[in-house]
Amino acid sequence: MNEGIFNDFNEKEQVFEFTKGNQTYIRDMGTVTDYKAKNQGTTTKKECQDFEQQIDQNELQQTKGKLFIMQFDSNKLAQFLKRVLPTVIKELDESLNLKKYHSYKPISDVQRKETELVYVLTNAQNKPVELEKKLEITDIQWNSNGLMIAASYGCLEHMGQCSHTSYINCWNIFKRDFKPDKPTTVIETNTCNMCMQFHPTKPNILAVGSFNGELYLYDVSTNSELAHSTIDEYYHRESITAVLWLQDESIMTLGCEGKVLIWNPERGNGEFSLQNPLKGCYLVRKKESQTESVGGVCISQSNEDPFSFIVGSEGGSVLRAQITPINYTMTKQAYLDSRDKGLIWKEETILFMQNLNQKCLPEIRLHVESYCKERKINNIFIQQLVNSKPDIRKMYANPINYAYEAHYGTVYSISFSPFVKSAFITASMDGQIRLYLQNTARCLAVYEYIQTYILSAQFSPTRPCVFAACDSLGQILIFDLTQDTQQQVVTLKNDGQSASCLRFNQRQQDLLACSYQGCEVRIFQLNDELTQPKENELKELQQLLS
C-alpha cells in the first residue's frame, strides 16, 4: 500500500473541503478505476446505464489525466469476502424466509400508542338556548385547510315549517387563544341547519342546507351571509339533507323530496348569488308500476367517475345516479329564439333550459311560451318559467341508473374510499355498515350491530384498510381490515349520548371529529397504528375486494 498517495489524497480533500466541485472531482477519481475494474469483471451482466458511466469515466480519465488510485490489498479483500460470503448469504436467505419478521413494526420513539380524546368542543355561553330549543348538532365539517371545524345546529323535532333560531359554531382548534367551550365564530341563522360543506379550496366559505329547503352561503371569517336561495316547488321544498361542492365549484344539494339541484354561486368579483339552480334532477323510482320520488338522505360523488353519484334514501335504497355537470356553452340559443312571437328568452333562462331534461324541452318551451303570451309577458326570466309551472317530472330528468342491494332502514351516510376508487361504505338505521363496489349490486361485506343505528361512516384518508363509524349508543367503531375483517378493532365508548356524525380531518390526518347528543363535538387524536399506512396495505385491500 502506498501511503504517500493516501496522504496526498487526504490533504487535497481537506483543501477543497468547501469547494464542492473540486471535492467531488477527487472523489470521483477515487472510484474511477474501481468502476472500470468491476465492469471488466462483469461485462456480460452490465446494463447500459453502467456502460454509460464507464464511458464517462473514460472520458474523464482522458481529459483530466491525473488519477488517484484507492489502493488496497486485493488478496486480503478476496480472503475477507470469501470468509463473510456464507454468513451474508445465510443472513440474506434468513430475512427472506422470515415473513413475520418483515411485517414487524417497532414502536418508534415518536409514535402515539393510544388514541386520545384531545378536545371536547361546546358552546358554554349558548348552552341554555340549546337546551331550551332542543337543538342538536346536525352535521360537522372540517374546512379545507383542516384548521377549523364547524358544527351546524338544528332541532330534530319539527312540526311543519321551521321557525327556530339556530346556530353554526366554528372552532379554530389551532388558534392560540382557542378555548374548547367558546367557538371562534358563531353564526346565528333563522332556520335549523341540516347539513353543510366547506368550499374545497377557500377555507372560509361554507355552504349550508336548511330544514326549510334553502341553501345558504356564509363567509365564516367575517361572519356574514353571502347568498341564499329561496323555497320553491322547483327548488327545494323540504329539508336539504346533503350539500356537496363539485369540481367546478358549483354546489350540489340533495333534498328530502328527491330533488338534486346544482347551483353556481360565483358571480365574479367576490359576488355570490343563489337565485336559482342551473341544473336539476328528480330522483324517481318505479315501485309496483307507480313512480315514487326517492327521499334522498345522503349523496357521495364517485372518485372513479365524477358524474356518478351514490344516493342513500330514507327507505334504505342505495342508488347510483348519473349527473353531468352544468353545461355552460350556449347551444340552444338559436333554438330558443322566439322573437318572431314577440318573446325574448333571457340568457339565464336559456342556460337553465339547456340543462333540463332534453327530451321534454319542446313541450316545456311551448308551455312556457303560451303561459307568457296569456299574461302578455315579453321577457322570459327563470322566474316566469317557474311561475308557468311546467310538469316537474318532465323538467327534471331522472338520473338513477342502477340500484344496489338495499338496506332495511334509512341510509345515513355514504363514503367512498380514497384509495380503491370504486369502493364505498354505507351506514344505516338497520345497524349495518356495508361495503360495496360501484359495479356490483350485491354488497361485499356487512358489519352488523344489533339494536343500534349506525349514523355515520367514513374511510380513513391515510390508511386504505381503515374506516370508522359511529352509532346511536355513542360508540365510535374503527375497523382495520388488515387486522380483522369481521369486526372493529377499536371501540371508543361513550356513556349514553348517541354519536351522530363522524369526520376525519383530511389535512391533519390523525384527527377524527365526532358529534354527540347534547351539542358536543369531540376531537380524537388517533394513534399511529391507525394512521400510518402499512406496507402492501393497498394490495391487501384490493385482494379482499376481489
Added chain:
Amino acid sequence: MSDIEETINRIKTHKSVQGIVICNNDGQIIRSTYGSESKEGENIARTIPTLAAKAKSTVRDLDPMNELTFLRIKSKNNEIMVAPDKEFLLIVVQGPKEEKKEEE
C-alpha cells in the same frame, strides 16, 4: 481480482439485494454497485463504518471476550447488513422486491 468479482456477483444476484458497498474502515469505497452520480453509495460508506465501529466497541465493552460478527439494521424501507472485519466492511442493502422494481 476475479475471485472478488465472483463473490460480489453472487451476493448481488441474490434475491432482493438492492446494492453492495465494500469500503475500508475509514469509509473509503473500494467497490460499490451504486452509480457514482448517486450519493447513496457514498452516504452508506460515510455513515455505516462509524456505526459499525461503535457497535464493535459496544460489544467489546459489554464483554471483553466477545466480538461483533455481524450487524443487521432493519428499517421501514430496507435492511442493511454489515459484515465487519479488521480492514474491510461489506455492506449489503436488502429491500423488498416490489420496491426494487418500482425504483427501476
